[in-house]
Amino acid sequence: MELADYGSLFLTPKSVAFVGVPRKSGPGALNPVDNLRRWGYEGRIQLVHPHVHEIAGLPVVPKVSALSDPVDLAVISTPRETIPGIIRECGRKGIRAVIVTIQGFAEADSRGKELQDRMLDEASKFGIRILGPNTLGITNAFHRIDTSFMPSVREEVPIGLICQSGVFFVGVTQLIGGMGIGVDIGNDCDVGIADALEWLGQDQRLGVIAVHAEEIREGKRFIEVAEKVSRRIPVVALKTGRSDAGARAAASHTGSMAAEDRIVDAVFKKAGVIRVNETQDQVDLVRGFARLPPMRGPRVGVVTLSGAGGIIFLDSMEKYGLKPSKLHQQSLNGIQSLSPDWMRLGNPIDIWPAVMKHGMRKAFSTALKDTLSDPNVDGVICINLAMPEAEQKHLGAEKVIQELSDRFDKPVVVWVYGSHPEEVVKQLDTRGRALTVPSMEAGVRILGTMARYEKWKTSLV
Amino acid sequence: MELADYGSLFLTPKSVAFVGVPRKSGPGALNPVDNLRRWGYEGRIQLVHPHVHEIAGLPVVPKVSALSDPVDLAVISTPRETIPGIIRECGRKGIRAVIVTIQGFAEADSRGKELQDRMLDEASKFGIRILGPNTLGITNAFHRIDTSFMPSVREEVPIGLICQSGVFFVGVTQLIGGMGIGVDIGNDCDVGIADALEWLGQDQRLGVIAVHAEEIREGKRFIEVAEKVSRRIPVVALKTGRSDAGARAAASHTGSMAAEDRIVDAVFKKAGVIRVNETQDQVDLVRGFARLPPMRGPRVGVVTLSGAGGIIFLDSMEKYGLKPSKLHQQSLNGIQSLSPDWMRLGNPIDIWPAVMKHGMRKAFSTALKDTLSDPNVDGVICINLAMPEAEQKHLGAEKVIQELSDRFDKPVVVWVYGSHPEEVVKQLDTRGRALTVPSMEAGVRILGTMARYEKWKTSLV
Numbered sequence: 008m009e010l011a012d013y014g015s016l017f018l019t020p021k022s023v024a025f026v027g028v029p030r031k032s033g034p035g036a037l038n039p040v041d042n043l044r045r046w047g048y049e050g051r052i053q054l055v056h057p058h059v060h061e062i063a064g065l066p067v068v069p070k071v072s073a074l075s076d077p078v079d080l081a082v083i084s085t086p087r088e089t090i091p092g093i094i095r096e097c098g099r100k101g102i103r104a105v106i107v108t109i110q111g112f113a114e115a116d117s118r119g120k121e122l123q124d125r126m127l128d129e130a131s132k133f134g135i136r137i138l139g140p141n142t143l144g145i146t147n148a149f150h151r152i153d154t155s156f157m158p159s160v161r162e163e164v165p166i167g168l169i170c171q172s173g174v175f176f177v178g179v180t181q182l183i184g185g186m187g188i189g190v191d192i193g194n195d196c197d198v199g200i201a202d203a204l205e206w207l208g209q210d211q212r213l214g215v216i217a218v219h220a221e222e223i224r225e226g227k228r229f230i231e232v233a234e235k236v237s238r239r240i241p242v243v244a245l246k247t248g249r250s251d252a253g254a255r256a257a258a259s260h261t262g263s264m265a266a267e268d269r270i271v272d273a274v275f276k277k278a279g280v281i282r283v284n285e286t287q288d289q290v291d292l293v294r295g296f297a298r299l300p301p302m303r304g305p306r307v308g309v310v311t312l313s314g315a316g317g318i319i320f321l322d323s324m325e326k327y328g329l330k331p332s333k334l335h336q337q338s339l340n341g342i343q344s345l346s347p348d349w350m351r352l353g354n355p356i357d358i359w360p361a362v363m364k365h366g367m368r369k370a371f372s373t374a375l376k377d378t379l380s381d382p383n384v385d386g387v388i389c390i391n392l393a394m395p396e397a398e399q400k401h402l403g404a405e406k407v408i409q410e411l412s413d414r415f416d417k418p419v420v421v422w423v424y425g426s427h428p429e430e431v432v433k434q435l436d437t438r439g440r441a442l443t444v445p446s447m448e449a450g451v452r453i454l455g456t457m458a459r460y461e462k463w464k465t466s467l468v
Numbered sequence: 469m470e471l472a473d474y475g476s477l478f479l480t481p482k483s484v485a486f487v488g489v490p491r492k493s494g495p496g497a498l499n500p501v502d503n504l505r506r507w508g509y510e511g512r513i514q515l516v517h518p519h520v521h522e523i524a525g526l527p528v529v530p531k532v533s534a535l536s537d538p539v540d541l542a543v544i545s546t547p548r549e550t551i552p553g554i555i556r557e558c559g560r561k562g563i564r565a566v567i568v569t570i571q572g573f574a575e576a577d578s579r580g581k582e583l584q585d586r587m588l589d590e591a592s593k594f595g596i597r598i599l600g601p602n603t604l605g606i607t608n609a610f611h612r613i614d615t616s617f618m619p620s621v622r623e624e625v626p627i628g629l630i631c632q633s634g635v636f637f638v639g640v641t642q643l644i645g646g647m648g649i650g651v652d653i654g655n656d657c658d659v660g661i662a663d664a665l666e667w668l669g670q671d672q673r674l675g676v677i678a679v680h681a682e683e684i685r686e687g688k689r690f691i692e693v694a695e696k697v698s699r700r701i702p703v704v705a706l707k708t709g710r711s712d713a714g715a716r717a718a719a720s721h722t723g724s725m726a727a728e729d730r731i732v733d734a735v736f737k738k739a740g741v742i743r744v745n746e747t748q749d750q751v752d753l754v755r756g757f758a759r760l761p762p763m764r765g766p767r768v769g770v771v772t773l774s775g776a777g778g779i780i781f782l783d784s785m786e787k788y789g790l791k792p793s794k795l796h797q798q799s800l801n802g803i804q805s806l807s808p809d810w811m812r813l814g815n816p817i818d819i820w821p822a823v824m825k826h827g828m829r830k831a832f833s834t835a836l837k838d839t840l841s842d843p844n845v846d847g848v849i850c851i852n853l854a855m856p857e858a859e860q861k862h863l864g865a866e867k868v869i870q871e872l873s874d875r876f877d878k879p880v881v882v883w884v885y886g887s888h889p890e891e892v893v894k895q896l897d898t899r900g901r902a903l904t905v906p907s908m909e910a911g912v913r914i915l916g917t918m919a920r921y922e923k924w925k926t927s928l929v
Contacts, residue, residue, distance in 0.1 A: 034858035087810075110821060114775075115810040158859050160887045172776030177853070178885030181907070221779065250786035253779045256816065260775030286780065287748075287907045314575075314721030315633030318682065318714045319747065325711035349548075349576040355717065360571060392638070397495035398619050424639030426621045445906070446642070446748045 008103060013136050014206035016104035017198070018188065019150045020079035022051040024102070026071060026093055027085035029156075030056070032063035037156040039082065040065065046151045046161065053078065071096035080104045082144060082154045087111045090140070091125040098133025105130070106154055107140035113194055113262035114141060120262075123196055130197065141261065142193030143173040149187060149212060163187055165214035166297050167207040169200055171221045171261050182286050183217045184294035194261050199224055201232045208236030215296035217289060218244040222263035223274055230278045237279035238467060241296045241460050244280050245289050246271050279463055281456060288452065291444065295453035298442050299418035302457035304385035306332040308378035309355035310371070312362065312390045316422075316447060317355030320388055323448040327455030331355065338381040341373040354378075367392070371404040372411070379415040386418040386454045388447075393425035393432070405431055409439030418442070418457065420450040469564060474597050475667035477565035478659070479649065480611045481540035483512040485563070487532060487554055488546035490617075491517070493524035498617040500543065501526065507612045507622065514539065532557035541565045543605060543615045548572040551601070552586040559594025566591070567615055568601035574655055574723035575602060581723075584657055591658065602722060603654030604634040610648060610673060624648055626675035627758050628668040630661055632682045632722050643747050644678045645755035655722045660685055662693045669697030676757035678750060679705040683724035684735055691739045698740035699928060702757045702921050705741050706750050707732050740924055742917060749913065752905065756914035759903045760879035763918035765846035767793040769839035770816035771832070773823065773851045777883075777908060778816030781849055784909040788916030792816065799842040802834040815839075828853070832865040833872070840876040847879040847915045849908075854886035854893070866892055870900030879903070879918065881911040 025039060032038040040063045043052060053074050054067045061067055068074055071081070071093060081102045083093055090107060097105055112123040123140065130137050138144060144154030148161045157177045168175060168189040179186045188210065190203040200220055207216050216236065223229055223246065233242055248257035249268050257263040275282045283289045307329050311317045324330060331354045339352050345361035346352060356378065361370035371389075378387055392402045412419040419441040423431050432443045444450035486500060493499040501524045504513060514535050515528045522528055529535060532542070532554060542563045544554055551568060558566055573584040584601065591598050599605060605615030609622045618638045629636060629650040640647045649671065651664040661681055668677050677697065684690055684707065694703055709718035710729050718724040736743045744750045768790050772778045785791060792815045800813050806822035807813060817839065822831035832850075839848055853863045873880040880902040884892050893904045905911035 035862035111808060111810045116812070119810055158855055158887060170776075172774055174774035174776050174885065177887070180887065181885045181889070219776065221776070247776065247779045247783055250783045252786060252792060253782040256775070256779045256782055259812070259814075260779060260818075285784070285907065285909045287909065313633055313635035314717070315631075315635050315680065315682070315708065318708045318717045318721060321714040321717055322708055322711045323746070325713060331713060347572060349572045349580055351577070351720070353720075357721075394619055401496035422642075424635065424642045426619060426638070426641065428642070446746065448746045448748065 008134060010202060010205060013104060016079045017138060017145055018147050018206060020050060020104070020152065022077060022079050024053040024055060024074050024078045024081045026055040026081055026083045028054050028056060028062055030059055030062055038063060039154055039156045042153045042155060042158060046153055048151045050152070071100050074100060076101065078102045080106065082106045082108060084108045087119065087122050090122060091129050094126050094129040094135065098129065098135055103135055105135055106138045106142060106144040108142055108144060110141045112140045113196065114260055123194070127196060137197040138190070139193040140196065142191040143176045144191060146176065146186065146189040161186065164297060165212060166293055167210065167213045167216040169203040169207065169216065170219040171195060172219065175219050182290055184290040185297065187213060195222065195224060201225055201229045204232050204236055208232070208239065214240055215293055216240065216242045217293045218242060220244060220246050221248050221257040221261050223266065223271060226274055230274060233278035233280050238464065242280045243283060243289055243292050243296070244275060245283050245286065281460060291449045291453050292456055295442055295457055298440065299457065300416050300440065301461050302386045302418050302454050303461055305329045305458045306383055306385045307454060308332050308334065308381065308384040308387045310374045310378055310387065310389040311355045311357055312359050312392060314357045316390055317357055319447050320355055320451060323451040327451050328459060329451060329455045332381065332383040334378070334381050334383060338377040341377050342370065345370055345373060367402050367404055368407060372407045375407060375411050379411055379417055384417065385458065388420050388450050388454065391421050391423050391431060393423050393428040395427050399431070403431060405434050408435065408441050412439050412441035418454060420444050420453060422447050422450055469595060471663060471666060474565060477540045478599060478606055479608050479667060481511060481613065483538055483540045485514040485516060485535050485539045485542045487516040487542055487544045489515050489517060489523055491520055491523055499524055500615055500617045503614045503616060503619060507614055509612045511613070532561055535561060537562065539563045541567065543567045543569060545569045548580065548583050551583060552590050555587050555590040555596060559590065559596055564596055566596055567599045567603060567605040569603055569605060571602045573601045574657065575721055584655070588657060598658040600654040601657065603652040604637045605652060607637065607647065607650040622647065625758060626673060627754055628671065628674040628677040630664040630668065630677065631680035632656060633680065636680050643751055645751040646758065648674060656683065656685065662686055662690045665693050665697055669693070669700065675701055676754055677701065677703045678754045679703060681705060681707050682709050682718040682722050684727065684732060687735050691735055694739035694741050699925065703741045704744060704750055704753050704757070705736060706744050706747065742921060752910045752914050753917055756903055756918055759901065760918065761877050761901065762922050763847045763879050763915050764922055766790045766919050767844055767846045768915060769793050769795065769842065769845040769848045771835045771839055771848065771850040772816045772818055773820050773853060775818045777851055778818055780908050781816055781912060784912040788913050789920060790912060790916045793842065793844040795839065795842050795844060799838040802838050803831065806831055806834060828863050828865055829868060833868045836868060836872050840872055840878055845878065846919065849881050849911050849915065852882050852884050852892060854884050854889040856888050860892070864892060866895050869896065869902050873900050873902035879915060881905050881914060883908050883911055
């Protein structure tokens with residue numbers, strides 16, 4: 008079978024068998040069948056358990072050989088000693104894609120290492136590919152499938168995720184910013200980052216791929232695949248185990264071997280992969296790439312409600328490789344005419360005095376529209392106030408931002424501040440193309456990285 | 469009058485007069501009287517307006533001379549040309565503390581500079597001290613006063629704030645993490661950072677002071693005051709205008725003169741002030757200092773639900789000057805006995821396999837209690853899951869964390885991840901002494917900075 012065919016079995020199976028599923032279902036049981044039902048998976052679900060006849064309302068067979076054909080994907084969660092034998096049974100049954108979820112293999116002790124090797128031996132006899140062990144498996148919101156036993160958030164967003172730990176599946180909101188398709192390679196005993204990257208890189212529904220890796224195996228193949236993918240969509244990678252202590256811990260987490268960190272840097276650079284060093288950067292960048300149009304240059308227009316904010320933006324623009332646009336005079340005329348006589352406007356455009364004279368909507372829409380229209384502007388950063396509901400009617404610019412960000416093909420990031428930001432952030436994130444950011448500096452970092460990626464991409468042509 | 473007496477007039481006035489208050493009140497009017505009422509200010513409020521007799525239900529007099537004595541604090545928001553004259557009227561009336569809120573002075577143009585100088589001349593004739601211009605004024609949650617016209621969040625928290633921009637008052641949640649007492653020095657024409665620091669540094673209800681500065685004037689006096697304050701409580705400062713473009717913008721925002729950034733570094737270092745370079749660091753650190761007991765050394769115990777998380781913690785511990793505690797064997801015995809045989813536990817303590825066998829509460833409380841009890845541990849970082857409500861009953865450790873963090877005099881930071889974090893974060897932030905953090909790395913950065921501050925403080929003894 009071709010690699011792509013295995014990709015279909017793992018990511019869009021028509022029939023799934025769970026071997027070693029919990030007897031109970033409902034809250035607290037952590038039964039993966041509950042997740043599949045919640046999602047509305049439309050394929051066939053079969054269950055294997057030696058001692059019970061029904062789980063979660065579904066019939067159960069006592070062993071793999073008793074399953075009805077065909078089974079595209081088997082998800083195994085039985086004790087570690089049983090795994091090589093069950094892989095053999097799967098092979099005989101014609102199953103070619105297997106996820107081994109449980110822990111206790113190469114990451115644990117010598118017996119675990121031995122069992123992992125035996126499991127791979129059995130698999131190779133039948134042409135089986137194994138994802139894991141020590142994994143939550145896969146998730147595909149577009150196919151409404153999820154093999155994880157942990158309840159989590161899945162949405163049809165253009166974000167792919169490849170990781171070596173369940174924490175990225177469960178904490179996807181905090182660590183990635185969303186996930187449409189995810190592959191947890193766990194111990195990475197067979198299906199690896201390069202394989203998953205090849206599968207996900209071909210999916211036209213994805214606009215960005217996030218990678219969490221504790222080891223980059225098969226460096227040469229990784230570079231080949233990652234470069235090809237990066238030419239189409241950005242790959243944002245968090246490689247952990249940078250520190251000595253972290254590298255030692257990675258060995259006992261997924262059995263990973265540490266490489267010198269500067270080698271990882273070189274590999275990523277060659278492949279066009281965007282490296283991040285902290286999780287907050289990863290979630291910010293992935294959200295930015297998933298939502299915003301390209302940042303085609305380093306020139307930023309800043310629409311601010313605060314002079315101090317403008318200065319903070321300028322400080323971080325220098326740090327992250329951006330510069331304030333030289334605005335055409337006509338782009339400033341509108342907002343200048345709304346401002347007090349003593350005000351000399353520049354970029355950052357401090358619109359607060361105009362807001363005090365003419366109200367938020369008028370000042371904000373004038374400044375934002377003229378800035379977005381200026382050919383010297385590649386992207387825009389702005390600030391929006393969030394007040395209690397009664398005040399927000401007078402002080403909120405979210406509708407203006409939504410309308411204008413949809414009308415221009417330039418990225419717009421918005422930092423929201425004030426006493427009641429939740430509703431405003433939610434409204435901006437739900438509609439329109441503007442992106443809310445957790446801090447002023449995060450907004451700059453996102454646009455700066457997007458500009459750098461675009462420059463790299465164009466340099467290849 | 470002594471400096472401290474002026475401090476009382478500005479921060480705990482028994483009687484306030486607003487000169488140039490808006491005619492309207494209610495949502496959209498941005499009338500400071502609405503804020504004072506919402507707060508329940510118990511002092512006397514008087515209003516001055518030339519054309520109306522009643523505003524927001526309060527009687528209005530036409531000029532300053534018609535106010536009833538005594539007036540501790542006057543808040544002036546009339547057009548800039550009128551300000552020097554009104555200052556003179558205030559002087560004749562015996563008012564000694566004045567806030568000038570409006571913009572258009574030294575930051576704006578030469579006429580503004582001239583008016584600022586004339587205003588200061590008038591003030592000096594009467595021994596008046598001026599806060600501003602270009603300021604939201606002061607806020608004191610303990611005295612239930614707020615001179616700002618912007619609606620915002622005020623709480624009796626042990627956090628002081630000194631800033632040069634209203635964005636820090638209005639965005640206090642996003643930029644500082646709360647504010648009990650705040651002073652916006654605006655253009656810093658008279659009352660400056662050192663003055664405000666002297667006032668706030670004496671307040672025993674405060675446990676940390678945040679500073680936002682575009683310029684450090686009177687370097688020598690600043691060092692004297694800041695060092696004295698820093699010996700008692702930490703001062704966390706964000707000095708903006710680091711970049712060339714930022715420094716130029718600061719000149720037109722508050723009329724600030726830029727100093728070379730390495731001089732600012734040296735001044736802060738000498739004064740024991742903790743410098744931050746991004747707003748997210750400031751909010752994280754201020755929250756940490758305000759809530760957590762001292763971090764008395766660099767040794768951290770990590771209780772994690774994820775091996776990958778443990779590695780991320782180790783990577784950032786190296787970066788932020790912390791190290792994993794060498795735990796005594798007896799601190800590991802409890803959790804070891806709950807874990808599978810193949811598991812070899814160390815620090816970070818990966819409790820997930822024990823959770824799978826014995827449930828969240830038992831595994832978490834065993835590991836956290838034993839870690840906090842270990843004399844080699846100066847502080848603890850842990851991870852808590854946040855799931856939909858029905859699952860959270862089985863998977864949440866927030867009660868365990870609350871109880872144990874209250875019982876030990878060591879800082880505990882918690883990173884919450886999962887599909888429904890809002891409720892769990894809120895519960896942890898409302899009760900107990902543990903601190904929730906926005907990312908794993910932020911938790912490490914907070915403890916690392918707290919350890920560095922404690923070391924500096926002890927080195928002075």
